[in-house]
């Protein structure tokens with residue numbers, strides 16, 4: 001019998017404000033940078049439900065292309081349904097070692113999906129139920145202006161409107177993945193929030209809605225407006241935007257998934273890698289400036305036209321500059337683990353790196369979450385761009401951080417936040433059945 005997760009010890013949860021980085025530093029040293037003992041049999045806590053509130057079914061299958069949201073209430077519901085299905089809905093059925101599973105458009109560490117999505121519109125505040133593809137109506141009040149007032153940087157892209165037309169709030173269930181990952185799960189939750197935020201930005205950008213992702217806000221106030229139990233679930237990101245135009249998924253967006261059956265040990269063309277890196281290095285529309293950006297490194301093994309070893313992407317020129325010739329994707333992972341084999345088969349690894357110390361003076365402990373969120377956005381972009389380029393991809397948090405940081409050869413406090421293995425997926429990949437069709441450009 002599984003026991004309920006224990007309340008985390010004081011340093012087990014990265015704080016969001018208060019100690020100028022000291023508490024975040026302590027958390028990272030004890031839990032965030034140490035590969036945890038993973039209990040693969042442990043599941044996630046149940047997705048959030050709000051018993052007793054009205055449930056509004058969304059059109060299923062979603063209408064693609066959805067009508068633009070500004071064409072009245074029915075169009076607005078169809079557009080929201082399309083957006084939420086492609087953000088966090090069930091888009092495919094996967095057959096895995098663990099049995100049959102509901103596949104989502106976004107990756108999530110260990111498939112635990114700690115994230116929940118809330119939407120504030122002119123008609124009120126709703127919570128999305130992915131498995132039912134329905135909305136729980138939490139309030140009929142238009143809370144957008146009030147929500148926007150809780151943001152440190154009110155939306156700048158929406159003048160002369162007093163409020164953003166569309167507000168998505170991404171929360172995390174704090175205990176969702178702790179049974180499997182222990183306190184390391186909190187860092188995974190920040191990366192997962194980033195993946196969901198990245199997907200929201202991708203979808204809203206494609207719908208011409210000029211989105212901005214906010215990581216700085218009054219946490220408790222936003223939680224209060226959503227009616228959350230602050231000790232159990234917290235808002236981790238807010239995405240504000242104009243009213244979206246039509247939303248239509250392309251085949252790559254629906255095809256994105258983890259290369260679960262591994263990679264063929266064959267070379268991939270450098271042109272495909274470059275399109276992935278271009279997408280990953282695009283500026284992220286966030287509510288804050290990063291004191292130091294998330295630099296990207298490639299540890300190449302089998303990339304046609306690229307020497308094996310570690311290369312740093314120059315964000316200004318888009319060129320890869322050699323760092324060291326003796327690094328391999330395999331060497332980034334603990335020996336004997338699943339990452340080592342995946343790393344051996346992969347054509348290359350893209351390392352998303354960041355600098356914790358650079359942000360603590362300006363943003364305090366919250367920078368920890370902000371930096372991991374940024375890395376998650378980049379990870380989501382890499383997975384999607386890989387699907388577009390016909391490459392298999394797998395996000396990995398199970399790197400040996402010390403070994404990975406050693407190949408960066410940097411004298412600054414730069415560290416590896418996330419690794420993405422790329423290559424040609426083995427055979428036809430693991431069996432899966434698409435539930436939705438896509439013809440759009442994404």
Ligand SMILES: Cc1cc2nc3c(=O)[nH]c(=O)nc-3n(C[C@H](O)[C@H](O)[C@H](O)COP(=O)(O)O)c2cc1C
Pocket residue numbers: 103104105106107108109110111188191192195256257258259394395396397398399
């Ligand atoms: C932040 C993050 C870290 C991940 N780390 C690992 C990992 O270390 N090993 C692994 O096999 N998969 C990892 N994954 C992939 C997830 O297991 C995968 O996304 C999830 O099972 C859902 O499957 P899908 O990506 O095919 O939709 C990670 C995903 C995310 C978002």
